[in-house]
Amino acid sequence: MGSNFFGLLTKQLALVVFFVCFAWLITGSLMVSVSLVFILYVLWNSLVFSAIRASIDSDLKIEWLGTRGFYSELYSAIQGLIKQSWGYRKRFISLISEVNALAGSLPDAGIIVNNRLIIEWCNKASKELLGINSAHDIGQRIDQLLRYPAFLEYLQNPKADYLDIEDQANKRHLRFRVIRYNKDKRLISARDVTQQVKTNEIRQDFIANASHELKTPLTTIKGYSELIVDSNFNPQELNSLATVITAQADRMNKIIEDLLTLSKIESRSVSIDKEEIDVTELLLQVVRAFEYLVDRPETKIDSTSTRMLLADEQLLHSIVENLLSNAYRYTPKEGGIILRSRDYEHETIIEVIDSGLGIPNNEISRITERFYRIDKGRHSGTGGTGLGLAIVKHSLDLLGGTLEIESEINRGSIFRCRFPIKNR
Ligand code: ADP
Numbered sequence: 001m002g003s004n005f006f007g008l009l010t011k012q013l014a015l016v017v018f019f020v021c022f023a024w025l026i027t028g029s030l031m032v033s034v035s036l037v038f039i040l041y042v043l044w045n046s047l048v049f050s051a052i053r054a055s056i057d058s059d060l061k062i063e064w065l066g067t068r069g070f071y072s073e074l075y076s077a078i079q080g081l082i083k084q085s086w087g088y089r090k091r092f093i094s095l096i097s098e099v100n101a102l103a104g105s106l107p108d109a110g111i112i113v114n115n116r117l118i119i120e121w122c123n124k125a126s127k128e129l130l131g132i133n134s135a136h137d138i139g140q141r142i143d144q145l146l147r148y149p150a151f152l153e154y155l156q157n158p159k160a161d162y163l164d165i166e167d168q169a170n171k172r173h174l175r176f177r178v179i180r181y182n183k184d185k186r187l188i189s190a191r192d193v194t195q196q197v198k199t200n201e202i203r204q205d206f207i208a209n210a211s212h213e214l215k216t217p218l219t220t221i222k223g224y225s226e227l228i229v230d231s232n233f234n235p236q237e238l239n240s241l242a243t244v245i246t247a248q249a250d251r252m253n254k255i256i257e258d259l260l261t262l263s264k265i266e267s268r269s270v271s272i273d274k275e276e277i278d279v280t281e282l283l284l285q286v287v288r289a290f291e292y293l294v295d296r297p298e299t300k301i302d303s304t305s306t307r308m309l310l311a312d313e314q315l316l317h318s319i320v321e322n323l324l325s326n327a328y329r330y331t332p333k334e335g336g337i338i339l340r341s342r343d344y345e346h347e348t349i350i351e352v353i354d355s356g357l358g359i360p361n362n363e364i365s366r367i368t369e370r371f372y373r374i375d376k377g378r379h380s381g382t383g384g385t386g387l388g389l390a391i392v393k394h395s396l397d398l399l400g401g402t403l404e405i406e407s408e409i410n411r412g413s414i415f416r417c418r419f420p421i422k423n424r
Contacts (some may be wrong), residue, residue, distance in 0.1 A: 016041065032332055109190040117141045117155070120185070129174070129190055142188070155188070164193065173197040210373035213255050213386065217248035224248075238308045251385075258387040261318075262370065265394040270315070272398060276308035277316060279350065283339045286320045295333040297354070299324075303341040309348050309419055315395045317323060322388040323352035323415045329384060331356030331412070348419045355412035364405050368393040392417075 016037060023033030048071045055062045057080070065072045103110055109126035113119055119138050126132045132145055143152050153165040158178040165174050172194040179187045224245050228238065263268045280303040287299055309316070320339070327337045335355040343351050359367060359374060366372050371386035389403075396403050396417060407413035 008073060012070050021249045035373065056082060107191070109188075111142065111190075113142050113186050113188060115184040117143055119145075126190070129192060154178065155186075164197070209386075210255075210259065213371060214252055217251045217255075220248045221245050221252075245306065255262050255385045255387070258385045262387055262391050262394065264265045265391065265398060268398065270398070272312045272315065274310050274312055274341065277311055277313055279303060279305040279307075279309050279341045279348065282313070282316060283320065283341060283350070286317060286324055290324060293328060297331045297333050297335040297337050297356075299339070300340045303339070305341040305343050305348060307343045307348055307421070311320065311399050311419065312361045315399060318354065319392050319395050319399075319417060320350065322392050323417075324389055326384075326415075327352050327354035327356065327413075330354065335412070347422055348421065350419070352415045353412065358409040358411055358413055359405070359407040360409055361407075364407060367405070368403065377404055 019037045020033050021117050024030050027033050041346050051062050052075055065075050095133040104124040106123060106125055110123045111119055111126050111132060112121040119140055119142055122134050148165050150165055155178055162175050162177045167174055172192055175191045175193045177189045181187055224241050228241055283301050283303055331337060331354040338353040340351040363374055368389045370390045373386050393403050401417055401419045404416040
């Protein structure tokens, strides 16, 4: 580059000297020829530079400069630089649009505000989540658009990593974060955490319920044990106290067993051995297992199923057993219970029908929740754990089936298990 440049400069100088000598020869005056060549040189340079300028603006090539010589080299160097800068510009534009597309596809809302809380940028999700629209809200103050007082306080003084706000109007929970990424700019991000909050609540409720359920029999056991230690009972009295203690211990055991079963089913860590099951035979077996119950309501089996159902026998047995056990516990002995089964083209349906207490309409959707009970009064002495229907629901899930409940208070309930039949 250096030698090329000096070569061209030398050529230029040689040309100037040649023209000066030539003009001197013609005019006979060195002063005149130097002035003449200087004026012509300046004029030529102005012409070439104006042409180059015009060519840059209009994007037209200057053909008359040719491909050789000082100006032509200068021209092509300038053109090279322009091309390069277009390349950078193109890459820059595509990078910006990529960043925009990325920010637009983020599920979290992102808003940039300056020190005066004026919105300078926001992504697509901020419209869906917070109603802040890049089309008309840029330039507005964020505190005019988001008016949650806790958020505004947090924005001024973000002490914690994030702030959760319950948006009661839209029945959701939002998690805000504020990141100051330079002296006068802040990025506000917001995310819908409704599901997370709900899961947390369910977990906390579950822990509280499980502790309560276990604490009740434990308190009885402790009270009776203290009574035995502190007092002098005769063997008969001791025997009846021990019976109560054993019954409460059994209850605790049942709760823990049901919890373990539920946890295994929910985490899908039970092994499922699908085999062809004769539904009518299975219903008979389940009813037989309750034969020991005295004073149970009359129980009938009404099954026309002839199809062999492909399912895990143990799970299916426990589903029907749980439903029948509930029917016995919530139906007076004068009532009746029917276990019905039917084959349809695309499904087999097993129903446990009772004429018992029934379930209030507004509670039907909740009774499969863990530990959910309709009212504590009706449960005294039923011996339930509050986990039976949760086990039924999750077991059905595992088998690809669904549970439907129909009920009318004081008339009875139908628990319907639907098993879709897949083409084998
Ligand atoms: P539990 O061990 O308390 O019976 P479940 O999960 O089996 O727990 O049932 C949840 C609640 O649903 C019961 O506590 C009861 O209030 C109600 N329930 C279940 N089955 C019946 C039924 N056949 N008739 C009336 N209520 C029922």
